[in-house]
Amino acid sequence: MRRIGYKQKQKGAVAILVAVMLTMLLSFAALALDVGNLMVSRNELQNAADAAALAAAPCLYRRAECGNLMAVEPDWATAEQRARDSVGLNNVQNVQVEVGTPATGYWNIKDATLGLQTLPMTPTADDLPAVRVTITKTDGNANKAVKTYLAGLFGVKTVDVAAVATAVIAKPSYIGPGGLFPIALSKCLFDNYWDAVKHEPKLATSTAALPGQTVEQVVGEPYKFQVSSSYHAGTCEAGQWTTFTSEENNVPFVRDLIDGKNEDSLAIGQDPGTYIQPGTENSLFGYVKDCSAAGNHSCEWGIVPVVDSLDPRTNQIVQAFACVHVLTAKQGSDPYVLLQMSANHDKCNAESAGGSGPDYGATIPPRLVQ
Numbered sequence: 001m002r003r004i005g006y007k008q009k010q011k012g013a014v015a016i017l018v019a020v021m022l023t024m025l026l027s028f029a030a031l032a033l034d035v036g037n038l039m040v041s042r043n044e045l046q047n048a049a050d051a052a053a054l055a056a057a058p059c060l061y062r063r064a065e066c067g068n069l070m071a072v073e074p075d076w077a078t079a080e081q082r083a084r085d086s087v088g089l090n091n092v093q094n095v096q097v098e099v100g101t102p103a104t105g106y107w108n109i110k111d112a113t114l115g116l117q118t119l120p121m122t123p124t125a126d127d128l129p130a131v132r133v134t135i136t137k138t139d140g141n142a143n144k145a146v147k148t149y150l151a152g153l154f155g156v157k158t159v160d161v162a163a164v165a166t167a168v169i170a171k172p173s174y175i176g177p178g179g180l181f182p183i184a185l186s187k188c189l190f191d192n193y194w195d196a197v198k199h200e201p202k203l204a205t206s207t208a209a210l211p212g213q214t215v216e217q218v219v220g221e222p223y224k225f226q227v228s229s230s231y232h233a234g235t236c237e238a239g240q241w242t243t244f245t246s247e248e249n250n251v252p253f254v255r256d257l258i259d260g261k262n263e264d265s266l267a268i269g270q271d272p273g274t275y276i277q278p279g280t281e282n283s284l285f286g287y288v289k290d291c292s293a294a295g296n297h298s299c300e301w302g303i304v305p306v307v308d309s310l311d312p313r314t315n316q317i318v319q320a321f322a323c324v325h326v327l328t329a330k331q332g333s334d335p336y337v338l339l340q341m342s343a344n345h346d347k348c349n350a351e352s353a354g355g356s357g358p359d360y361g362a363t364i365p366p367r368l369v370q
Contacts, residue, residue, distance in 0.1 A: 045135055048087065052083050056133065060076070084102055107166060167367065172363070175350055180244065182257035182258060184307050186239070202223060204217035240312065245264045245275065276309075285331045293327050301323070306320040323343065324342060348363065350362055
């Protein structure tokens with residue numbers, strides 16, 4: 001018996017099978033192509049959010065680049081505006097990002113689950129000023145959603161993507177090589193003349209010199225301190241040459257430290273701490289004068305370790321790192337370095353630093369926490 005039409009039926013079945021397989025192949029191709037495209041777009045969007053947050057965070061503090069030298073810190077408004085301006089400097093899929101949403105508040109470095117804590121709130125020592133930037137690509141804003149390729153054949157023409165980044169500015173809890181000026185200052189000096197509420201130096205209220213000192217003050221400016229060794233000054237006006245982790249006691253070695261050639265790192269609470277040098281080393285005061293604000297300005301600004309005691313030939317645990325403005329220095333029978341405490345974040349931004357410590361004016365570069 002002849003089986004009429006069998007081959008025609010086979011051809012029909014193959015055609016259906018090819019159609020089904022083609023649909024599946026197109027689906028997999030759409031998945032591979034469009035998912036890859038979304039991943040690239042998402043990464044570019046995250047980079048844009050990261051860059052905007054990192055650019056904005058420094059403006060939480062007074063900086064010349066931010067145009068907010070007279071602002072009250074933290075300067076939330078300037079930081080948010082810098083974030084908005086920075087968003088547009090980035091591209092996603094070769095198209096400029098048009099809008100991003102900034103937010104400011106505090107980030108707890110010990111408990112990230114708290115997220116960005118918005119004002120009003122009372123920050124603790126673990127809460128750092130922060131800027132968060134959210135960027136969304138959706139047809140509901142000027143950024144527009146990410147367009148698909150083959151997925152459009154199945155009715156999915158666009159996909160929304162978003163990225164969030166949060167950056168903080170911290171005070172250093174450790175300083176790396178080349179980052180410290182080799183004078184240790186007493187903590188009681190800072191406790192007496194540093195405003196712990198405003199996080200800035202206290203200002204002189206009269207022209208009278210400090211007790212036991214000779215340099216007159218300028219009303220409305222940070223107090224000037226004749227910082228000399230504990231052999232010449234009281235504990236709360238004293239400073240002493242320090243050689244960090246080395247006990248080497250010679251003038252050329254300390255001069256190299258003044259020039260930033262130290263290879264040591266120091267951290268708050270680190271044992272054994274920083275070594276307090278014996279003696280006055282009179283010639284070093286002349287060397288500092290030459291590089292101070294009265295000289296060639298190469299050591300005009302510095303970050304120094306703050307310690308409880310300045311007993312010579314001892315190692316002292318670092319309590320904090322502070323920003324100082326080195327005005328001048330004087331050799332002779334009563335040598336001293338004349339300095340002011342400072343909160344100048346343009347000058348005391350420690351590049352080789354990290355962690356989070358007490359606020360004595362020095363900062364570290366912004367870092368991402370989200």
